[in-house]
Amino acid sequence: MITSLLVANRGEIARRVFRTCRDLGIATVAVYADPDADAPHVREADTAVRLPGAAPADTYLRADLIIAAARAAGADAVHPGYGFLSENAEFATAVLAAGLTWIGPPPAAIAAMGSKTEAKRLMAAAGVPVLTIGERPTEADLPLLVKAAAGGGGRGMRVVRTLAELPQALASARAEAAKAFGSDEVFCEPYLPTGRHIEVQLMADTHGRVLALGDRDCSLQRRHQKVIEEAPAPGLPEAVRRDLHAAAVAAARAIGYTGAGTAEFLLAPDGRFYFLEMNTRLQVEHPVTECVTGLDLVALQLAVAEGGELPEQAPPSTGCAIEARLYAEDPDQDWQPQTGTLHHIELPGTVVEFGTGAGPAGLRLDSGVSDGSAVTVHYDAMLAKVIAWAPTRPAAARLLADALTRARLHGPLTNRELLTRALRHPAFLAARLHTGFLAEHAAELTAPADKDAPLAALAAALADAAARRTGLPSGWRNLPSQPQLKRYRAADGSEFEVRYRLTRDGLRAEGHPDTRLVEAGPDRVVLEVGGLRRGYLLARYGSAVHLDSPSGATVLTALDRFPDPVEHTEPGALLAPMPGTVVRVAAAVGERVTAGQPLLWLEAMKMEHRITAPTDGTLTELFVGPGHQVEPGTVLAVVAESVVAESVAAEQLTEQLAEQAAETT
Template sequence: MISRLLVANRGEIARRVFASCRRLGIETVAVHSDADAGLPFVAEADHAVRLPGNAPADTYLRIDLLIEAARRSGADAVHPGYGFLSENADFARAVIDAGLTWVGPPPEAIEAMGDKVRAKEIAAAAGVPVLSAPDRPTETDLPLLVKASAGGGGRGMRVVRTLDRLDAEIEAARAEAKSAFGDGTVFVEPYVEAGRHVEVQVMADAAGVVAMGTRDCSVQRRHQKVVEEAPAPGLSPQTEAAMCEAAERLAEGIGYRGAGTVEFLHDPGADRFFFLEMNTRLQVEHPVTELVRGMDLVEAQLAVAEGRALPHDVPHRGGHAIEVRLYAEDATYVPQSGHLLTFDLPADGGFDLLGRSGVRVDSGFSSGDEVSTFYDAMLAKVMAWAPTREQAIRMLVGALERARIHGVTTNRDQLVDILGDPVFVAGEMTTTWLESRPISAESPSDSQASARTAVIAGALMLAADDAERRTVQQGIPAAWRNVVSQPQRTIFEGHEPVEWWGTRDGFVVDGVTVLGVSPTHARLESDGVTTETRGHMSSDAPGSPRELWVDGPLLSARLREVPRFTDPADAVASGSLLAPMPGTVVKVAVEAGTPVAAGDVVLVLEAMKMQHTVTAPHAGTVTEINVEPGAQVASGEVLAVVEEDA
């Protein structure tokens, strides 16, 4: 029996495993990097061990440090979570050799499926259809997909549409895979443009393997999943049964134990499917299966690790579950970092099976936490379980719209947009759908009326804040004048100015009745409808430009105050290439004095385990290079300057 479990991971998945351990009476041990020391998963563990440093290669990917942490903390078992070393056979062996219980499949099974080339051979031998690319591809074989053999989560994956880009994309995939997984091995396979990503959850013990139904994970950006649901919509019963049988055959053929996922590419036009890979671990999206099955998969993992038998008549609670991944990223999928001022997601539960239909939130962060640049950009998984798919969509949209997230840009509004798209509602999405459609960068407040309400509310909150801060004439109404010559003006970036007056009786704005204002609230009436809004300011420096988040019913806006006067020192030279995010410079492709064409790569940054290229905005000459490989840069920092040709 396991008495003290170390989770060799971080964030949301560490909290998820801890939640099951608490219910089972198992003590928990967290390991954490320096950047993660203040996060909730560390505080929730019974014991915690510091891994000095921040980079994954120095912390969560160090097998020796993790085994030593287990020894020092008195842990008798190790759960790998997902990502990092979760599919590393050497880590599994090291845990077992140290006399600890490994909560995962046998190292031999990890090894068999970890080499994705060998995994395809095993799948083919088991009668599972596979995709294969020729050794020397030609134009007729395009497009191709470069994939990391040890990869996952979209890292180390590149689509190649022209043969002249093949070598460069292979090199980029190798570098990204090496950074994320410690293994730069890649392979190439045909890329199916309009397929669906459907996977089967399996659980296995000594008595055999049981498939627990399908999940659809087709909504992806940059090969990373964004929306997942169970069961996969629109599959014929025959196809679903064939997928489950193929997954069971494959897992049984390698002597699998514990939780695993077999991933398939489904061609809806021909109603056929191909084996992609097997993930020998718990998936990020496992909760949607838990909700429709009514089974705690982490508890099942622990039972198998302890040598206990699983129920092979797996319950099926029914209904439909949908999960979205809430990322710290902007509308162009660039990861964001910073201080998470407010993180309030309405939920009926977290890390549990829910006793009735509702919303579950599995999060790695809380209000006040710092989102660093060292790890994945996912903040939380928000999921809804309801009797029907349509009800689950509506419930999930409502939860996202009511969320209050301040301090870091997220994809929340895009998730709402995706869930309401007719293609998604009809269940007709494919793996290329998301990146082929224009994703709205607008928030729920971007209808003309609600946007204006948010801007007016924000302007009045700033005025109320100014009035509270002043040290003289505190009894005088905000901006009050004996002789009024003109209204006060507040301007936010990208919005029309707000003109308002401060009177004895409060604020006056044309077309709006102001019922109440404070630095954190504004109650406005327009056309007979009263709207209650809440605000949160990011800056406490009096007189400095402020950033304000305004929330209300179907209303969420991030407002940046435009200062009355601009400091010339804030201006940057024309042609300056600015860092799109905080990160590390991994490559400088040119030198000062080098001529470049528009789109040529100038630098490569790495942030949150992903590589991002910084390209020349126009043809010209590189006149400045201000960084070198290994340098840490802040968002907005000038990296280089490309002077445009005359």
Template sequence: MIRKIVVANRGEIARRVFRTCRELGVATVAVHSDADAGAPFVTEADQAIRLPGEAPADTYLRGDLIIEAARAAGADAVHPGYGFLSENAEFARAVEAAGLTWIGPAPDTIATMGSKIGAKRMMAAAGVPVLDADLATVTAADLPLLVKASAGGGGRGMRIVESLDRLAERVAHAEAEAASAFGDATVFAEPYLPTARHVEVQILADIHGAVWVLGDRDCSIQRRHQKVVEEAPAPHLAEPTRTALHAFARAAAEAVGYRGAGTVEFLVDRDRIFFLEMNTRLQVEHPVTECVTGLDLVALQIAVAEGRPLPGPAPALTGHAIEVRLYAEDPATGFTPQTGRVRTFDIPDHPGVRVDSAIEAGSEVGVHYDAMLAKIIVHAAGRDTAIRLLDGTLRRTRIHGVTTNLGLLRAVLTDDEFTAGRMHTTLLDERLDRWTAGPDPRAVAKAALAAALAQATRAAATAPVLGRIPAAWRNAAAAPRTRVYRRGPDRHTVTYASAGRRLVSDFVAGVDVTDVRGDQVVLSDGPVRETYRVTVSGSAVDVDGPHGSFGFDPVPTFTDPAETIAPGSLVAPMPAAVTAVAVEVGAVVRKGDPIVVLEAMKMRHTVTAPADGTVTGLTVSVGRQVVAGAVLAVIEEQP
């Protein structure tokens, strides 16, 4: 019987495992990096052990340190979560060699399925259809191709090839990225099917030969081959196709002698099915399967690891579940990672809504780890109801302090193609401009007006002198007051004035000020009354209203000359760590030459020279952390 578990992971999956352990009475141990010392998952564990350092290579990827931590805490089992070492066969073997219980499939199974090339061969032998292409004999008729890393996933080491003259270049780039990300440069190719759906099947097997097939999930809404929206069951699948998917998944599990929880992933191109890969771990999207089956997959993982049989036949599925991943990123700027302190994090608690979160109000989002903040999951009787419930939940979600993809998620849920179930793996790319168009400018303007009115009223109420004078009062009646706010690249100059004891504004046409009281502002947009809640936190102003949440940065009336950026300055597009500096002061560069390489949240970004010139300033070095907007280098352009 397992009594104490070390979770070799962090964030929301660590909290997820701890939750089940508490329900089972199992003691828990967190391991954490220095950057995560104050994270919620650390305080929720019964015990916590520090892994010195911040980078994953020094902490969560150090299997030896995690096993030492298990011994020090007196734990008898390790749960790997997902990512990091969860599909590392050598780590699994080391855990078992240390006398600990590995909560996952057998190490040999992980090794077999961890090689995508080897896995495809095994699946083909088991009668599971696979996609395949031989890089040595590719012709124009075989295009487009997708080159993929054999040892990993998540979009790393992956390149699309659409012309033969780019084949060698794309393969070389994929090999280099695969070697960097996974320590293995092996790549392979398969036909690229851009309009296929990504459908996966959840399996669960015990050591006594029982295999459960727990339905399917559609994960076709992806960006950079990473999933954004998942749902169970996969909508609008022909029943023969669904039956075949389940049969192939069972065949895959039986072929490899699987135990524990796992996922078999497929591409579905109309009625054609192709095996993609087998994930030998718990998936990020496992909550939607838990919702429609009523199972606790973590509890079942623990039971299987203890040697217990699965309890009877697999349960029937009930209802429909959808999950969205809330990321700290800005979709409008190429999904650049975002960092900062989370000032507000409030997701409505409603029947049918589940939140698996890595953060809470006050959490710091840094550059070291994955950008996912939380998963928001809903379960309802049918798909239409689930979509409406999830959209309503997101509309009422309040998150301030860090830019997220919340607006993109709402755009997906309300798009006709998604609601009709016509998804495929490139739909997000096709509709990216529409889904990242941003909120209605009028809605943003009303929120900015609410911010200005609330701040003006607050300033008048807290004034040390002349506190009885109305907000916005001026002795020059014709001159209104103004407040300027920055929201991303946009500026909003809000005008307002005092009319007796009331505030008035013509900043938004057709909108009247009905009431301003404390942090509450009521506006009338024609016959419609709208209530806004305004929170001032340090130098930021957060507004929550009927159209969502908006954060504004007040622009000071006077600017410090020291803050002016010199001409030719190259600035960081995102908070990140500097991983390479390609030039020195005095170097002559050409337009497009790499200058500095940044990395944040698994994303690598190369800052290049915008024009021919000479490097006259260099302010960063390898290993340094920079904030968004920080000057990296200065290039004096050639005349």
């Protein structure tokens, strides 16, 4: 019987496991790196043990420190969560050797699936269809996908469309895989750009019973990482669904699996499916399965680890559940991760946190952050998972999109707008899903939002005045006077100058002749435009003003009325888009480069990010090298456009000739 459990992980998954432990009366132990000292999972645990350092390699990936923490805290079981050491057979072996209960499959099963190449060999022997490519890819194999043999989450994966791209893709994938998983082994497989990513949730006990607990569609991905998942997978013919479940069960039986696991498949447009990999742990997207089955998968994991027996049959699935992963990232800038302070996170209408809830429909929030949390470069950029369930798929999609629209998210930029557009897109609602969905519809999903930023700026100015006024409203005058003036900048760089007066006859705002002020307070402003009322909730953090309304969110930066002169960055300068470490440089000063050519790579949030030449030209300055740590806005390099570079070169040549002529005379 488990009495005290340590979660060898952080953030959202640690909180998720702790919730079930509280329900079952099991004491909880957290581990934390220094950046997580005040994280929610640390505050919620009964006991917390520090892992000195910040980088995962020094903390959450140190098996010896985690086992020592379990002993120090008196834990008798270890749950690995997902990521980090969750699929590390050596860690599982060490946990068992320490006399602790391991909440996961046997180390041998983890090892069997730990290498995707070995897993494919085993699955082929078990009669499960697999995708393969020979050791030396040819033109006939294109396009292909380079994948890390260990780990997942999109790290160590590259799409290759020409054989000329293959060497660089292999090198980049190996480097990223080595940092993420401790192994640089990679392999190639056929790339099906319009295939669907379907997975089957498995649960197996030590009594020989293996259950398929339904399926999920995880096709909406960016950078080969899942963004929106749902259960059950829509539009599958029942024969295909039945065969998928049977193949997943066969895969688990082939390696003597126990506990929770997921068999992942690629469903081709012609209806055939192929085994991709088996994740020997709980998946990030497990909540959608819990919402449609009513099961607590963590509770089942614990029961299996204690020797319990599963029921003879899986419960039926009811309705539909859809999960959206909320990331601190900018979809418009190649999904660049964002950092900073998350001042406020609120999801109105949430029915339950980390649980299945009750009733035919509802909202669930699984998050590893809270108000004031720091979003750093050390860990994944996911802030939260928002899950909606309903009797039908359209109802679940509508509920989730509305919840995301109404969420209050104050801090780093997020992918919220893209998620809501994807959930409302006709192709998504028609279940025309495939792994290239986000790329195919990128123009629609990332187009500038059609919001009335000038009206939001007026609301911000009125709220600011309300916060500072005493007695009469700021701007109110008995006699005509100069209008009140405020300036704001929107996230896209556009600026707005707000001029208004508050008179006996009401609001007089330049550029808004048909606007009436209904209510103005420091935190709430209501305006009426053409007979329609629009309400804004406001919050300020320094110069940043966040405005939330039922139609969406707007972020403005308050500007000085008389700004100081601004220093201009040199033309062609490449600035660091995020804090990170330079891991590779691919060009030298004086080299001619072409637009889009990779110049260097930054590592941040477990991923490598390419910095490319903005135009054809010459690399005239390079200020960093491998190992350099940079902050956002750091000038990394300068690329002079071809015309400019040629002009500079001509001037230099002219000067040299003049000097030579002077020496001759």
